[in-house]
Amino acid sequence: xAEVTLLQTRGLTRRFGGLTAVDRVDFTLMQGEIRAIIGPNxxxxxxxxxxxxxxxxxxxxxxxFDGQDITRLPAHRRVRLGIAYTFQITNIYPAMxxxxxxAVAAQSRLAHEAEIAAAAQEAAIAVGLEDxxxxxxxxxxxxxxxxxxxxxxxxxxxxxxxxxxPTQGLSDDEIDNFLTVVRRVAQTAxxxxxxxxxxxxxxxxxxxxxxxxxxxxxxxxxEAIARxxxxxxxxxxxxx
Amino acid sequence: xxxxxLFALTIxxxxxxxxxxxxxxxxxxxALTRILILAVFAMxxxxxxxxxxxxxxxxxLFFAAGLYGAGLAAxxxxxxxxxxxxxxxxxxxxxxxxxxxxxLRTQTVSFMIVTLMFAQAGYLATLHFSAITGGDQGLSLPAxxxxxxxxxQEIALTSATARYNIALAVFAVVLLxxxxxxxxxxxxxxxxxxxxxxxTRMLGYDVGRIRLLAFTVSGTISGVAGALYxxxxxxxxxxxxxxRSSVEVLLFTLVGGPGTLFGPLVGTTVMTLLIxxxxxxxxxxxxxxxxxxxxxxxxFPKGILGTIRDRWAPWLR
Ligand SMILES: Nc1ncnc2c1ncn2[C@@H]1O[C@H](COP(=O)(O)OP(=O)(O)O)[C@@H](O)[C@H]1O
Ligand SMILES: [Mg+2]
Numbered sequence: 001x002a003e004v005t006l007l008q009t010r011g012l013t014r015r016f017g018g019l020t021a022v023d024r025v026d027f028t029l030m031q032g033e034i035r036a037i038i039g040p041n042x043x044x045x046x047x048x049x050x051x052x053x054x055x056x057x058x059x060x061x062x063x064x065f066d067g068q069d070i071t072r073l074p075a076h077r078r079v080r081l082g083i084a085y086t087f088q089i090t091n092i093y094p095a096m097x098x099x100x101x102x103a104v105a106a107q108s109r110l111a112h113e114a115e116i117a118a119a120a121q122e123a124a125i126a127v128g129l130e131d132x133x134x135x136x137x138x139x140x141x142x143x144x145x146x147x148x149x150x151x152x153x154x155x156x157x158x159x160x161x162x163x164x165x166p167t168q169g170l171s172d173d174e175i176d177n178f179l180t181v182v183r184r185v186a187q188t189a190x191x192x193x194x195x196x197x198x199x200x201x202x203x204x205x206x207x208x209x210x211x212x213x214x215x216x217x218x219x220x221x222x223e224a225i226a227r228x229x230x231x232x233x234x235x236x237x238x239x240x
Numbered sequence: 241x242x243x244x245x246l247f248a249l250t251i252x253x254x255x256x257x258x259x260x261x262x263x264x265x266x267x268x269x270x271a272l273t274r275i276l277i278l279a280v281f282a283m284x285x286x287x288x289x290x291x292x293x294x295x296x297x298x299x300x301l302f303f304a305a306g307l308y309g310a311g312l313a314a315x316x317x318x319x320x321x322x323x324x325x326x327x328x329x330x331x332x333x334x335x336x337x338x339x340x341x342x343x344l345r346t347q348t349v350s351f352m353i354v355t356l357m358f359a360q361a362g363y364l365a366t367l368h369f370s371a372i373t374g375g376d377q378g379l380s381l382p383a384x385x386x387x388x389x390x391x392x393q394e395i396a397l398t399s400a401t402a403r404y405n406i407a408l409a410v411f412a413v414v415l416l417x418x419x420x421x422x423x424x425x426x427x428x429x430x431x432x433x434x435x436x437x438x439x440t441r442m443l444g445y446d447v448g449r450i451r452l453l454a455f456t457v458s459g460t461i462s463g464v465a466g467a468l469y470x471x472x473x474x475x476x477x478x479x480x481x482x483x484r485s486s487v488e489v490l491l492f493t494l495v496g497g498p499g500t501l502f503g504p505l506v507g508t509t510v511m512t513l514l515i516x517x518x519x520x521x522x523x524x525x526x527x528x529x530x531x532x533x534x535x536x537x538x539x540f541p542k543g544i545l546g547t548i549r550d551r552w553a554p555w556l557r
Contacts, residue, residue, distance in 0.1 A: 053442065055442065074446075075441055075442060076441050076442075076443075076444050076445050076446050076447070077444075079442060079443060079444030080444045085442050087439075087442075091436065091438065091439045091442075092436070092439065093431075093432060093435045093436050093439065094435075095435055096431065096432075096435060100428060100431075103428060104428055104429070104432045104440070104443060105443050107425050107428065107429070108443050108444035108445065109444075111425075113242070113424065113425065116425065152443065156443065156444065
């Protein structure tokens with residue numbers, strides 16, 4: 001398969017007051033990858049993916065997606081282009097049913113109620129929530145709420161699925177299930193994953209990017225990154 | 241995911257409202273005519289406040305836009321009543337689009353204040369241009385504006401039966417339109433914006449545009465009620481543009497159940513019956529209403545139908 005660039009940033013920068021959270025980042029993501037972004041707390045990971053999804057506006061630099069400059073595109077238009085984003089802190093519609101949560105997502109690309117209902121069902125099955133469709137989303141366990149959020153991303157049929165610390169707070173069993181889900185998603189979408197759990201990273205990632213103080217410290221295949229002394233120094237050594 | 245039980249209820253309520261005119265007569269017919277028209281106002285308000293979650297304190301403006309748009313067209317333009325009615329609706333539609341574009345730059349408390357200010361400006365304008373509007377004395381529509389012909393038939397608005405059936409027809413059209421709007425994909429988006437705007441944006445929706453749509457639909461339906469009220473009773477006056485109208489429609493919606501299709505009808509019925517009593521008992525009517533609003537907001541925010549929905553009937557929405 002020919003390597004196709006899905007997403008590219010050049011000189012991407014975002015400051016908060018005196019702090020440069022993302023500092024002139026040049027980043028390239030190939031189609032079909034599962035890329036993990038790791039780095040200590042406050043490294044700028046969430047800000048970086050926020051710049052990609054359009055939730056946060058950059059101070060400098062450009063974002064190219066699928067051959068198009070999307071730097072100035074509002075977030076909702078980027079979603080329509082195929083960038084799905086799940087929040088670091090669970091963000092669903094607690095008062096609505098699981099089915100309605102998924103329907104809102106599916107409706108973003110579908111017009112007919114029957115298609116929307118089918119897509120909602122399909123997304124629920126993909127994460128194993130099909131038995132919970134009639135339940136109020138707010139009544140789900142924390143782990144199931146995270147899965148629901150991933151399913152909402154799937155219902156968008158994205159080209160790129162961005163997950164910000166999706167396994168945080170999940171039990172080991174839930175993490176196993178999550179690995180299966182992401183592997184399945186990766187057959188049709190590129191996945192960009194911020195993750196603290198190194199077991200998850202090593203199990204999933206085809207490549208790793210290490211962020212530290214807003215800059216890319218290292219990048220490469222998982223084994224190489226795990227061995228990199230600079231990375232061990234800056235991150236792995238201090239990881240909990 | 242259509243809501244069949246709610247649709248059945250809709251048809252049953254309309255049939256019941258049609259049938260009731262053969263049972264009652266005299267003042268109750270007039271009272272029920274007023275209730276239906278004011279319920280349309282509350283149904284419009286409910287689109288914005290109940291379904292989309294934006295509390296406006298200025299909907300008297302859109303009711304008044306319909307009232308004056310229709311009333312002035314009939315009074316000065318001498319046009320046929322259906323055309324005057326359409327003129328009122330168009331006035332409310334344009335005004336709500338423009339006010340929506342401006343007011344939706346703000347949120348929550350600022351939004352309440354900005355909508356209130358627009359409405360006060362509208363109210364003061366009706367007083368300022370009293371040479372045209374008649375100010376707080378108002379204008380009574382002339383005889384030629386008290387009847388119209390429909391399909392070759394002359395319909396006199398001095399007949400209580402004619403008024404009731406026209407009000408019911410407009411109520412039915414608005415109710416069915418709102419059923420279609422709120423129980424389908426569009427209604428789901430309104431709810432999504434109300435429940436979690438940021439999540440909705442990150443699912444690919446232009447939240448600002450959804451809010452503007454809700455605002456414009458809401459203001460336009462309020463204008464339908466205003467136009468109908470002015471033409472049915474043959475009177476337009478600035479008291480309809482007062483802050484009091486904005487508060488009453490909020491109250492009706494809140495009592496009946498925001499975000500439920502029938503909440504506005506239930507709330508309007510209960511409250512107009514109550515207000516008739518209240519204003520007889522106390523001159524401090526607005527204070528009573530204010531206290532009621534606070535009590536409702538604190539202890540009964542879902543209203544009558546909202547509470548029933550949450551306890552027993554999730555389809556009642
Ligand atoms: N909205 C904000 N306002 C001010 N500072 C922020 C904001 N968002 C993030 N930061 C700061 O930017 C840095 C990077 O944050 P973040 O991207 O959340 O890091 P990570 O996700 O890697 O833990 C941190 O120092 C954080 O305090
Ligand atoms: Mg983070």
